[in-house]
Amino acid sequence: MEDDAPVIYGLEFQARALTAQTAETDAIRFLVGTQSLKFENQIHIIDFDDENNIINKTVLLHQAGEIWHIGGSPADKSILTTCYNKTSDCKVAACAAVWRMPAEWESGSHESPDDSSNNPQTLELLCHLDNTAHGNMACVLWEPMGDGKRLISLADNHVLLWDLQESSAEAVISSSATLEGKGQLKFTSGKWSPHHNCTQLATANDTAIRGWDLRTMSQIYCIENAHGQLVRDLDFNPNKQYYLASCGDDCKVKFWDVRNIGEPVKTLEEHSHWVWSVRYNHSHDQLVLTGSSDSRVILSNMVSISSEPFGHLVDEDDLSDTEDNNQEEKSKEPLQDSIIATYEEHEDSVYAVEWSSADPWLFASLSYDGRLVINRVPRALKYRILL
Amino acid sequence: MDADLSASAATDVTPPDSDPARKRRVHGMLKLYYGLNEEGKPDQPESLDPCDINGPHFDPEVFLNKLRKECSLTELMDQESCMVKQIRSLDSDMQTLVYENYNKFISATDTIRKMKNDFKKMEDEMDCLSTNMAAITEFSARISGTLQDQHTQITKLSGVHTLLRKLQFLFELPARLNKCLELQAYAQAVSSHRRARCVLQQYSHMPSFRGIQDDCHAIMDQLAQQLRQKFRDGGSSAKDLSECVELLLQLDEPAEELCDKFLSHAQSRLETDLLGLEAELREPVSVSGPKATVDPAGSSTSKAGEGPAGLTPSTSGTLLSPASRTDILEFIDRGCNEFVSSLCLVIASYQELFVNRPQEGDLACKNIPQMASGKLHSFVDTLAARYFTLVERRIQEEKGVGDNSLLVRALDRFHRRLQAVSKLLPGSAVPSQGTEIVVRAARERIRQYLSALQTFYLDSLTDVRQALAAPRLSVGGAGVAGGRGLLGGESSVKDASPSLPDLLVSLSASILNQIKSVLASVHLFTAKDITFSNKPYFKGEFCSEGVREGLVVSFVKFVCQSSRQFCESAGDRGGTTPPALLLLLSRLCLDYETSTISYILTLTDEQFLVQHHSPVTAVTALCSEAREAAQKLLNHYVKVQGLIISQMLRKSVETRDWVNTIEPRNVRAVMKRVVEDTTSIDVQVGLLYEEGVRKAHSSDSSKRTFSVYSSSRQQARYAPSYTPSAPMDTNLLSNIHKLFSERIDIFSPVEFNKVSVLTGIIKISLKTFLECVRLRTFGRYGLQQIQVDCHYLQMYLWRFVSDENLVHFLLDEIVGSAAHRCLDPAPMEQSVIEVICERG
Incomplete structure (x- = not known):
């Protein structure tokens, strides 16, 4: 039951933006956007060959500027959004746009691994999300499991809901909301809830987490001081509609039940610096992944607050040979909330972690120095969850 | 011839008419007379040897034969002379004895003769006496014969007299009883009545006696009535009461009823005591209740001042300190003196009356003591229970933790006084309950002290x-x-x-x-x-x-x-x-x-x-x-x-427009603040914690800063960035650097010393600085400003940390990241940086 060694891939540039290709459910594929002020920025399409443990990459040029956030369309795997910095002489502005990958990238990439140097292809701009009136774009969110027509962007203190029209050629703001009040109101991140028919959104600004109803574009809850300091990231439990994970500069990961926002349901304090990213596993929501600027990625098993608090109930008749029986006995003791593994392959701050959309046991993490690490959930645990 | 001699000697010694036995007896008597004992000799019966000259079986023939056979002539001669000597001495002894005996015999004969004369005289006198006596007897018989009649008359008369006196007593009895009643000499009345009672009972069939008896009964009833009345009256003392009870008992009142009455009376008195206690308990609460709300400070401080160390001045104010009323010792004292002591008195007199009284007559069969002591127990228990609740209430009010000795003394007195009860009433549960109260109070006390x-x-x-x-x-x-x-x-x-x-x-x-x-x-x-x-x-x-x-x-x-x-x-x-x-x-x-x-x-x-x-x-x-x-x-x-430091750094990075900043002329004020604050923290921590160990650092640590940031090295580091051909190198360089440096845990536990604490703080601050820098984009002068700031920090922060390389490394990272995030990375000359930093 040896676990496979992690697969490491190095980018030439520094990078913060990572996403799984959401619409792709067969191949294990991640998209990474680079940050460079001096060179053409790139989007690396990382294909992971699970059988051979090899990475295949394709590089697409993203000429608009350095990428701060990237998101793949849930409907069309060739469409993605980026938030990027446009730098003119004395001005830096964060913009967002919808792009399409060129159709032929997939065919050409396999033959020549180093074709990025030759003649990298360029992304095709579908439309800009015009933000001149609203300020810097922090992130763009696709409607989860939608048809790829609806987007939300967070710009400074605005929530903007976009409709893509005419095969994504034009984006129109269908509604918007503005956060007003005192203090630091810039949104740092947000998450579109997959529950309630995709009518809810959670955003983070400063130390507060807010929930929004997209039908009325009004705030439905607000967790003031959710974290001691800045909230960096959020994620919804894919299987429990009221559960939400958040992380921030107080080194903590907190789990919330939004029906009762007075106290977090659970708090993890394992990182020794800011936690930048938190992700629920798409199918087994007890698995929670966090990335931090202490250069560590931590995989936790939050059984007690997951949708499968007691594991799967398996009939004992199904098990024939003794070895399985032993294993079954072991797994019968209720699993405790625990840290499954701490991954220390990174040398620099980890700003993004992401589960694969194709293989629920596989995830990628990206550190600032451009190192992408692909890891798997330990097999022992995998079988315990499955069996 | 020798044999003849000795034989004659032997016959001389032996009286001719005596057989050996007689001779022995005389010998023995003589010995007895002279006080000799056969001590020097061996045991008599053993001398069966016929040759033993002193033995009883001495046979002169055998002896002589033996001598003749065995001894020589000289020996025989010696023997003979020796024997002659012995015979002579024996002879003279004999003569002396005979002479003495003779003398005594003579004097005895004289005495007897004299006695004979005297007795004759005495006999005459005796005869005279007996005749006189006979005359006297005769006279006496004659006299008694004449007096016989009168004597019987006198005896009769005196009998009649006694009877009459008794009758008089009986006839006077009602009046006497009445008088006693009037004078309230109940005891006398009862004893009189008791004396008459049996007689009256016996002769009740005669009308006159019956009348008396009825009168007596009426009076005694009245008396009993009065006694009961007195009994019922609260006013009488315990001693009076017990007297009453005793009298009533003697009047054959039912004991059980008396017990009940006695107890109920005692109860009423004890209850007044209890009520007094209760009143004391209740009364000040109504007074101090509103007072405490109006003026919590005033009343409390006075109480708190009494405490040994002024315990909790703020709390005792809210705790309704019982300063205004009697303290607990007084309360307990009062309880002991009034309630417990009268309870003891009651118990004692009760026991005296009912339990321990000598059982006589028909009272014995009624099993009074058992019944009485049962009643007493339940009586004591109920009253004690009420007393205990009062005491407990009072103890519970004792919340001011100021002076414990008062409470302890109170409890001690409480407990001590209950011992008296236990002595009086051995089987009672009261003392143990009392102990329990003390225990509870102690527990409560501990809790109060804790809080x-x-x-x-x-x-x-x-x-x-x-x-x-x-x-x-x-x-x-x-x-x-x-x-x-x-x-x-x-x-x-x-x-x-x-x-x-x-x-x-x-x-x-x-x-x-x-x-x-x-x-x-x-x-x-x-x-x-x-x-x-x-x-x-x-x-x-x-x-x-x-x-x-x-x-x-x-x-x-x-x-x-x-x-x-x-x-x-x-x-x-x-x-x-x-x-x-x-x-x-x-x-x-x-x-x-x-x-x-x-x-x-x-x-x-x-x-x-x-x-x-x-x-x-x-x-x-x-x-x-x-x-x-x-x-x-x-x-x-x-x-x-x-x-705190992080926030300063973060604000300073986030709020500035780093692209359009002017050329750095001095260190930003925030960096000075950071150094200042760090220094003051250093002082603060140094006041309480030891220095701690640093890793050895070079003697010219401040100089070292220059070497790290020496322009040549910096150029070398950043140089590849400027050449588009090799974009990888910067990453590679910094990665290699990281490979050889240890991973830094930012929010990690610190050790208990100053250096470790300061290291922790500086780590957190610089890491924040780094992360914030990475989120910004810099212009040329922005980068240069960061360079200046970092150099300044370098100059001052190394001294605080355990490992200065840590500071170097983090500051390197900051400048490196800033250079990466720079649109136009043209670093400042190191010498210029130094000048700016020196200038401050």
Whole structure:
């Protein structure tokens, strides 16, 4: 039951933006956007060959500027959004746009691994999300499991809901909301809830987490001081509609039940610096992944607050040979909330972690120095969850 | 011829007419007469030897033959002369004896003759006497014969006289009884009646006696009535009462009824006592209730002042201190003197009357003592229960923890007085219930002391907090003197602040004092002269469970607990807790771990001679808890201080437009603030914690900063960035660098020393700086400003940390990241940076 060694891939540039290709459910594929002020920025399409443990990459040029956030369309795997910095002489502005990958990238990439140097292809701009009136774009969110027509962007203190029209050629703001009040109101991140028919959104600004109803574009809850300091990231439990994970500069990961926002349901304090990213596993929501600027990625098993608090109930008749029986006995003791593994392959701050959309046991993490690490959930645990 | 001689000698010795037996008897008598005993000789019966000349079986023939056969002539001669000598001496002895005997015989004969004469005279006198006596007898017989008649008459007359007197007594009885009744001489009346009762009973068939009897009955009924009345009246004393009861008993009143009456009467009196107590209990509450709400401070301070160490001035105000009324000792005293003593009196007289009375007559068969003592028990139990509830209520009101001795003395008196009851009434549950009350009171007392200690602790923390807050500004400036005069401007206010060590010392001393005084107060419970101190509870459980666990251990745990709460509740935002307090508490907990806990526990164990019946908390467990708390506090302190500096750095990075900044002319003010704050933190921590160990660093550490940032190296590092051909190299370089440096945990636990604490704070600050820089985009001058700032930090921060390479590394990272995020990375000349930094 040896676990496979992690697969490491190095980018030439520094990078913060990572996403799984959401619409792709067969191949294990991640998209990474680079940050460079001096060179053409790139989007690396990382294909992971699970059988051979090899990475295949394709590089697409993203000429608009350095990428701060990237998101793949849930409907069309060739469409993605980026938030990027446009730098003119004395001005830096964060913009967002919808792009399409060129159709032929997939065919050409396999033959020549180093074709990025030759003649990298360029992304095709579908439309800009015009933000001149609203300020810097922090992130763009696709409607989860939608048809790829609806987007939300967070710009400074605005929530903007976009409709893509005419095969994504034009984006129109269908509604918007503005956060007003005192203090630091810039949104740092947000998450579109997959529950309630995709009518809810959670955003983070400063130390507060807010929930929004997209039908009325009004705030439905607000967790003031959710974290001691800045909230960096959020994620919804894919299987429990009221559960939400958040992380921030107080080194903590907190789990919330939004029906009762007075106290977090659970708090993890394992990182020794800011936690930048938190992700629920798409199918087994007890698995929670966090990335931090202490250069560590931590995989936790939050059984007690997951949708499968007691594991799967398996009939004992199904098990024939003794070895399985032993294993079954072991797994019968209720699993405790625990840290499954701490991954220390990174040398620099980890700003993004992401589960694969194709293989629920596989995830990628990206550190600032451009190192992408692909890891798997330990097999022992995998079988315990499955069996 | 020899034989003849000796034979003749032998015949001479032996009287001719005597057989051997007779001869022996005479011999024996002679011996007896002369007081000789056969001591020198061997036992008589053994001398069967016929040759033994002194033996009884001496045979002269055999002896002579033997001599002749065995001895020589000379020997025979000798023998002969010897024997002749012996015979001669025997002869003279014999003569003397005979002479003496003769003399005596002569005198005896004279005496007898004289007696004969005397007796003759006496016989004549006796004859005369007997004739006289006969005459007397005759006379006497004659006289008695004449007096016989008169004598019988006199006897009869005297009998009649007695009878008449008795009758007179009977006839006078009603009047006498009446008179007694009038004079209230009940006892006399009853005894008179008792004397007459049997007679009257016997002759009740005669009308006149019946009349008397009826009269007597009526009077006695009246008397009984009066007695009962008196009995019923509350006013009479216990002695009177018992007299009443005794009389009534003698009047054949039913004992049970009397018991009941007696008890009920006693009860009514005891109840007035109880009511008095209760009134005392109730009355001041209504008075002090509103008073306490109106003027909590005024009434409380006076009470608190009486306490040994002014315990908890703020709490006792709310606790309705019973200053305005009688204190508990008085209350208990009153209870003892009134209730308990009269209860004892009642018990004693009751027992005297009903239980222990000599059982006589038909009273014995009624089994009175058992019935009576049963009644008494239930009576005592119910009353005692009421008394106990009152006492307990009073004890519960005793909440001011000021003077424990009063309570202990009160309890002691309470307990002591109950012993009297137990002596009087051996089987009663009252004393044990009393002991239970004492035990409960002691438990309650411990709880109160614990909470008093806790409030005291919290109050003193508040005081410390105020002391820290008031001159807080000056703490900052205190230590900047070392800042090479760069920041010298505000370093003057130094003396105003109470220094942290002083605060720590006074805090821990006052807590320790408080604990000691509480221990001393509690110790009163186990003092030798206190009656209940030798009860098993006070010997065992009170000491171990109560004082050690319930008081001392709980308090230490509370201190740790509350310390930990400072970390959690005040937590995230940097909180309301001043960092100095965290530091102080951390040191306090550490001191507890190293010495105070074991000291306190040893003290407790010694004072209370704790015998651990049940498992108790070990010193080590407490110590580790304290250490944990100290660690947590210190970590939190580091976190809070780090955050304060981080916030400054973050704001300074986030709010500036780094693309369009002007060329750096000096170090930004925020960096000076950072150094200042770090210095003051260094001073602050240095006041409480030891220096700690640094990794050895080069003697010219400040110089070293220049080498790290020497322009040549910097050029070399950043050079590849400028050439588009090799974009990888920067990453590679920094990655290689990281490969060889250790991973840095930013928010990691720190050690208990200054250097470690400062290292932690600086790590947190610089890491924040790094992350913030990475989120920004810089223009050329922005980068240069960062360079200047970092150099400045480099100059001052290395001295605080355990490993200066850490600072170098983080600052390198910051400048490196800034260079990466720079649109136009043209670094500043190192010499220029140095000049700017020197200038300040």
